[in-house]
Amino acid sequence: xxxxxxxRGALILAVLLFSSILLSxxxxxxxxxxxxxxxxxxxxxxxxxxxxYSSAQTDAKMQExxxxxxxxHPNIKVKTESSPYGQFFQKLDTQIAAGNAPDVWLxxxxxVPKYAERGALKDLxxxxxxxxKHDEYYGLDFNKDTNGKYWGVPQGIQIGVLYYNKDxxxxxxxxxxxxxxxxxxxxxxxEKLTLDSNGKYATDAAFDGKKVKxxxxxxxxxxxxxxxxxxxxGGGVLDPTLQKSIINSPENKKxxxxxxxxxxxxxxxxxxxxxxxxxxxAPFPSKAAAMRIGIYARTMDANNAGLNYDxxxxxxxxxxxxxxxxxxxxxVINKKAENQVGxxxxxxxxxxxxxxxxxxxxASLGEAVPVKKSVANSEQFLNGKPANKQAFLDSFxxxxxxxxxxxxxEWVGKFNxxxxxxxxxxxxxxxxxxxxxxxxxxxxxxxYKK
Amino acid sequence: MSxxxxxxxxxxxxxxxxxxxxxxxxxxxxxxxxxTYAQFTSIPxxxxxxxxxxxxxxEVWKLGPFSQYISNSAIVTVLSVxxxxxxxxxxxxxxxxxxxxxxNTLFMVVLGTMMIPAVVLIIPQxxxxxxxxxxxxxxxxxxxxxxxxxxxxxxxxxxxLAIPKDYEESAKLDGCNPFQIYWRIFxxxxxxxxxxxxxxxxxxxxxxxxxxxxxxxxxxxxxxxxGILSLGGQxxxxxxxxxxxxxxxxxxxxxxFLFAEKYFVQGSNSAGVK
Numbered sequence: 001x002x003x004x005x006x007x008r009g010a011l012i013l014a015v016l017l018f019s020s021i022l023l024s025x026x027x028x029x030x031x032x033x034x035x036x037x038x039x040x041x042x043x044x045x046x047x048x049x050x051x052x053y054s055s056a057q058t059d060a061k062m063q064e065x066x067x068x069x070x071x072x073h074p075n076i077k078v079k080t081e082s083s084p085y086g087q088f089f090q091k092l093d094t095q096i097a098a099g100n101a102p103d104v105w106l107x108x109x110x111x112v113p114k115y116a117e118r119g120a121l122k123d124l125x126x127x128x129x130x131x132x133k134h135d136e137y138y139g140l141d142f143n144k145d146t147n148g149k150y151w152g153v154p155q156g157i158q159i160g161v162l163y164y165n166k167d168x169x170x171x172x173x174x175x176x177x178x179x180x181x182x183x184x185x186x187x188x189x190x191e192k193l194t195l196d197s198n199g200k201y202a203t204d205a206a207f208d209g210k211k212v213k214x215x216x217x218x219x220x221x222x223x224x225x226x227x228x229x230x231x232x233x234g235g236g237v238l239d240p241t242l243q244k245s246i247i248n249s250p251e252n253k254k255x256x257x258x259x260x261x262x263x264x265x266x267x268x269x270x271x272x273x274x275x276x277x278x279x280x281x282a283p284f285p286s287k288a289a290a291m292r293i294g295i296y297a298r299t300m301d302a303n304n305a306g307l308n309y310d311x312x313x314x315x316x317x318x319x320x321x322x323x324x325x326x327x328x329x330x331x332v333i334n335k336k337a338e339n340q341v342g343x344x345x346x347x348x349x350x351x352x353x354x355x356x357x358x359x360x361x362x363a364s365l366g367e368a369v370p371v372k373k374s375v376a377n378s379e380q381f382l383n384g385k386p387a388n389k390q391a392f393l394d395s396f397x398x399x400x401x402x403x404x405x406x407x408x409x410e411w412v413g414k415f416n417x418x419x420x421x422x423x424x425x426x427x428x429x430x431x432x433x434x435x436x437x438x439x440x441x442x443x444x445x446x447x448y449k450k
Numbered sequence: 451m452s453x454x455x456x457x458x459x460x461x462x463x464x465x466x467x468x469x470x471x472x473x474x475x476x477x478x479x480x481x482x483x484x485x486t487y488a489q490f491t492s493i494p495x496x497x498x499x500x501x502x503x504x505x506x507x508x509e510v511w512k513l514g515p516f517s518q519y520i521s522n523s524a525i526v527t528v529l530s531v532x533x534x535x536x537x538x539x540x541x542x543x544x545x546x547x548x549x550x551x552x553x554n555t556l557f558m559v560v561l562g563t564m565m566i567p568a569v570v571l572i573i574p575q576x577x578x579x580x581x582x583x584x585x586x587x588x589x590x591x592x593x594x595x596x597x598x599x600x601x602x603x604x605x606x607x608x609x610x611l612a613i614p615k616d617y618e619e620s621a622k623l624d625g626c627n628p629f630q631i632y633w634r635i636f637x638x639x640x641x642x643x644x645x646x647x648x649x650x651x652x653x654x655x656x657x658x659x660x661x662x663x664x665x666x667x668x669x670x671x672x673x674x675x676x677g678i679l680s681l682g683g684q685x686x687x688x689x690x691x692x693x694x695x696x697x698x699x700x701x702x703x704x705x706x707f708l709f710a711e712k713y714f715v716q717g718s719n720s721a722g723v724k
Binding site for chain 1: 491564663683
């Protein structure tokens, strides 16, 4: 009797173990099936592993474009590997460490040098020189390193302009921003636009800075915050070699004073003020800020929220210098992708950049400025909200990257640490700059001076 | 009499207020899931959605193969729970009852592995599963649980240690071998601990992000948390959909809790008996 029950227990265990092994065997044999067709009959077939980050909406569009690519390149079979943005790069680092990264992948523009300088990417200089005409594209040079080598081809471009909420300007009876504005003009307007919960503007003596309901300008971190201000004031973070900090400069001091003053007067939210919003990006679409320094992708949330807004060029610095921050999210090719696979990877990049249809389809999502100039300058891109989309294209004239190098994320983190303390009024501006200078230089030394 | 009544009233009031405070974030999540994007981001925040955007839930369903994600998560979770219970209890039984050299040292080593953060292990695991051709399948996600995880071993060992030796000895007299003792005496006597471990494993696996994010690449293999994350893009938040999807994913966990609650209670009761 006992023996029987024991047997039954053992049987259940055995069945469970067996079924689990069977399940795993099934799933792995499915995978093998995909790999085997590279037999004799289809010798020319190449399987291309294409990695990209996406949302549910963008993934559908990407799949459509992959299908079009396969139709025009019947010998290439694309295997897509997509993940949500954050997880994509986490996985990519693991894949690179394990020597298993995709053959071609979409890199955030600020991360291209990270992969390039660690030897994970293929040098695309010759291929670009051979197949792409420089004048026909925006932003090829944003992936050029200090040695003149190209490591990626932009997939879509983010470029900064000044967003303004027309309704809020009208309500405060302030004239819309113009292309002649300096940062001081912007601040003067911000003062007239900043409103407390008692309905008093910042220009009013009774204004209560602790109860701001609508800020003049929202301001967040590097791209849509301090970098454009520092650069148009003549400052910046790294020298042209991208290995030396130039943070502790009089120009940066002037720029930082300008920002801190705006925050002290509650015209711009401090990093702590931003915490009371759903996200750091929420103030403008939720009508809690009249202006924002915004990249192209921000047209999506502004349009979704149904704002009555437009855009114009970012203001000039004290000496008339302008700067528009750029992030060129790019296709990069795995260094290990050689021969047929390497060719197929380049075919995909070329298809993306040169085909009008691919460019137009992607542009229709409204996520990025098209790379191909002819498409970016077409009605299809320029029509729709905001009315002055031309401002994005005009900004390319004075656009630059965010001093992107192999340790970009690390130094930005260090820089923000000090600078945010100055924004909160915890330390004076010059102390923040000298600390940031030291910290950032240390990060650079750790990587570049081995 | 009136004194105790007063005490009761006061404690009820305190409990009601504190439970309301606890419920508030959950309620705001429910409300947020029913807002339009404009309402979701509006300042000052509007508590009650108006109009109520029920379509967020159907939209979530349209944005991705959510039934596929749910079934993937269910496969991983169920297999993990079974594997976790079996493997952890077997190892724990050995640590609790079988004499072998270096038993305590080995147990310390097992406990020590609990200190290693998951991120550190992920690259070696990735390489192993790559060599086993198991990447982009659900297998690595549950297989790992069949290999006895330290927390479960610890939990089960403590429960087994609490069983008096007398049971074991009388079973031995009746002719049971160690496996029979484990299967027929220890498992039935530690049901509440099994339930606890099952709930823990269920919750961990159902909500797991790191391993599925690293091991899976095809959309059709995504588990639910990765599916939910994929609703938001680099620039496009679509937060209201993410919230709605996250709420949907809570339902199975709530069900498991309701079902396993009596075992939790039983576990704490039986601690004092015998």
